[in-house]
Amino acid sequence: MLTQRGDRFWTYEESLRFFGVELGRIMSVMKLSSGGLFVQSPAELTPELKATLDDLGEVRFVAPASKLHGHLYMEQYRAAYPNAELLAAPGLPARRSDLRFDHLLGDTPDPRWGTDIDQVAVVGHRWLTEIAYFHRPSRTLILGDVGFHIGERSPLKTRLVARALRIYQRIGPPIEFRLTIENEDSFRRSIRDVLAWDFDRVVPGHGEILETGGKRAVLEGYDWLFE
Structure with missing residues (x-):
């Protein structure tokens, strides 16, 4: 149900089809020093998933990556965890x-999770600001749509589309996202802030988790931004 990836860090993968293409989506669960759980990009809260989460601790925070990514099923968590x-x-x-939201995310993590999790608002896109997260204990970077990673284990149709969008075996956003960056300097500064973290593992918004070598992979995936 949940796969432990590192110190106090778990992931849960589920299917997601977009215009007939299987992209998958990944939920991340981090156990805070306080004992509560921080859930990023929540998955559908099935009875089996809820039981597994309850075994880990109390769900305290439920967070998205952006206004487009990771907000589905939030209402289920509100109902299950008042x-x-x-x-x-x-x-x-x-x-x-x-x-009803309790907190608006930005560049500065709340002290209640800031000991364990850092965050950066990735700005500069025309209509989307995304929050990237860094889980310190497990050295994990967690991304949304700025971090696709479609690999060879994906279905053939997904791989073909990924090649066209320039996200096959690369960590980064699809080409149409790149073409709608409005302020490249601000976007570049945001990615530099992400690269300043001491991460090794990368959990992408869609695709395959990269267990090690993540910093080099992100730098290579964003070579177009630093040319």
Whole structure:
């Protein structure tokens, strides 16, 4: 149900089809020093998943990557965990007016999770700001749509589309995202902030988890930004 990847860090992978292409999506679960759980990009809260989470600890925070990525099923976590706080990426409160959010995410982590998790607001895109996360105990970088990683284990159709979008066996955003970056200097500074973290593992928004060598892979995936 959950796969432990490192110190107090687990992932859960589920299917996601977009225009007929299987992309997959990944939920990350981090156990904080306080004992509570920080859930990023929540998956559908099935009875089996809830039981597994409950065995790990109390869900305290539920966070997305952006207004487009990782907000599905948040209402299920609100219903199941009334004391949990829902965190919003920029633009998400307007998109999910059906939800009450407790905190708006930005560059500065809240002290309640900041000991374990750092964050950066990746800015400069025309219409999307994404929150990248770094889990210190497991040295894991967690991305959303700025970090696809489609590999050879993906279905043939997915691999073909990934080649066209320039995300096959590379960590980074699809070509259409790159073409709609409005302020490249700001976007570059955000990615430099991400690269300043001491991460080794990378959990992408879609695709295959990279267990080691993550910093070099991100740098190579963003070579177009640093030319």
